[in-house]
Amino acid sequence: MKTSDYTLLSFRFLMMLAVLLLVSACRAPEGPLQLSGDVPEAAGWQAATVLEGLEHPWAVVWLNETDMLITERPGRLRLVRDGLLLPESVAGVPQVFASGQGGLLDVSLHPGFAENGLVYLTYAAGDKDANRTTLARGVFTGEALMDVEVIFETNVAKTGNQHFGSRMAWLPDGHLLVSIADGGNYIRFDGGWIREQAQNPANHLGTVVKLTDEGQPAAGAPFIAADAEGEVVLPEIWTLGHRNIQGLAVDPLSGAVWANEHGARGGDELNLLQPGANYGWPLVTYSREYHFTRITRRTAKPGMTDPLVVWTPAQAPSGLVVYRGDVFPGWRGDVFSGGLVSGEVRRVILDGETVTGEEKLTIGARVRDVRQGPDGFLYVLTDEENGRLLRIEPL
Numbered sequence: 402m403k404t405s406d407y408t409l410l411s412f413r414f415l416m417m418l419a420v421l422l423l424v425s426a427c428r429a430p431e432g433p434l435q436l437s438g439d440v441p442e443a444a445g446w447q448a449a450t451v452l453e454g455l456e457h458p459w460a461v462v463w464l465n466e467t468d469m470l471i472t473e474r475p476g477r478l479r480l481v482r483d484g485l486l487l488p489e490s491v492a493g494v495p496q497v498f499a500s501g502q503g504g505l506l507d508v509s510l511h512p513g514f515a516e517n518g519l520v521y522l523t524y525a526a527g528d529k530d531a532n533r534t535t536l537a538r539g540v541f542t543g544e545a546l547m548d549v550e551v552i553f554e555t556n557v558a559k560t561g562n563q564h565f566g567s568r569m570a571w572l573p574d575g576h577l578l579v580s581i582a583d584g585g586n587y588i589r590f591d592g593g594w595i596r597e598q599a600q601n602p603a604n605h606l607g608t609v610v611k612l613t614d615e616g617q618p619a620a621g622a623p624f625i626a627a628d629a630e631g632e633v634v635l636p637e638i639w640t641l642g643h644r645n646i647q648g649l650a651v652d653p654l655s656g657a658v659w660a661n662e663h664g665a666r667g668g669d670e671l672n673l674l675q676p677g678a679n680y681g682w683p684l685v686t687y688s689r690e691y692h693f694t695r696i697t698r699r700t701a702k703p704g705m706t707d708p709l710v711v712w713t714p715a716q717a718p719s720g721l722v723v724y725r726g727d728v729f730p731g732w733r734g735d736v737f738s739g740g741l742v743s744g745e746v747r748r749v750i751l752d753g754e755t756v757t758g759e760e761k762l763t764i765g766a767r768v769r770d771v772r773q774g775p776d777g778f779l780y781v782l783t784d785e786e787n788g789r790l791l792r793i794e795p796l
Contacts (some may be wrong), residue, residue: 460508653725669715
């Protein structure tokens, strides 16, 4: 056989080997959980448009039975009064870094809002070279936010315009949970990828923090007690090992805390959060890199908490609620999770805290927020240039 023939065979062998390695690397990660793909359509519902004309809305909260506040990612806080969207935005909103995934994000009311009028906002602050997930609060007068002050921000600044989080949820004890994302894809930070900071208890990236209503660390920090090696551990960190939580909800009946979380390519998660738990990112994940190769071969590891649902293909989850209304009695106690990429709401059917099935409510647009209104209906915000607030009603 000629030398050229050996060279050709070697080249073909190397090409076949490369293809096999690539196929192996791109295969969906296997683990203890079955990946959740398509599911049946839920029956007995329809979507009715309540409002439109919102520019990339991010979150909605009710002030009373008819009035609402809605955040728009470009940096506006909109007021709905007597069911009508007012043309002028609410004054007093802090300046935001409105780029990419950054901007004005979540809005929440203090549990004592009726007495103190306190409204809480999360947003991206800074610029492309140095920005932080930030929490501010102010007093809503009915027309404007007054006495606005920043009460918390991440202890490190990052670059770029990706992965800020950020949702808020109030615990029964009056403390506030805030989700903070890992900082972005393929961004360098402190000599490595920024996502690796999700395992670093010395900063806020990739965590859920527990704060007082004044933005201070809440008592009973779980990681302080767990640390036995003298590492720096921030007392406000409640859970860590997260990529990008954009849905956070407390069950008003049981007090259980649920979170949905973006994976990269696939591997989105629904988690039941427990104080002091590590949810694994990026050391443990079912998701893959955007260029298809694996982030890690581990989908489970001792000392790290498994998700309850893994969505592959990606849902790009955003907005989360535990339904406790009376309009849909058969849905009570189930979790509803919005999907940006999927354009649907997933009903995660629960028996207590055990997942028994899923259904989908196809919306046909990017779902940014899912809430239960004071009237017992489910409401959905669509993330569009002409964003809408939809009400889910029985047929």
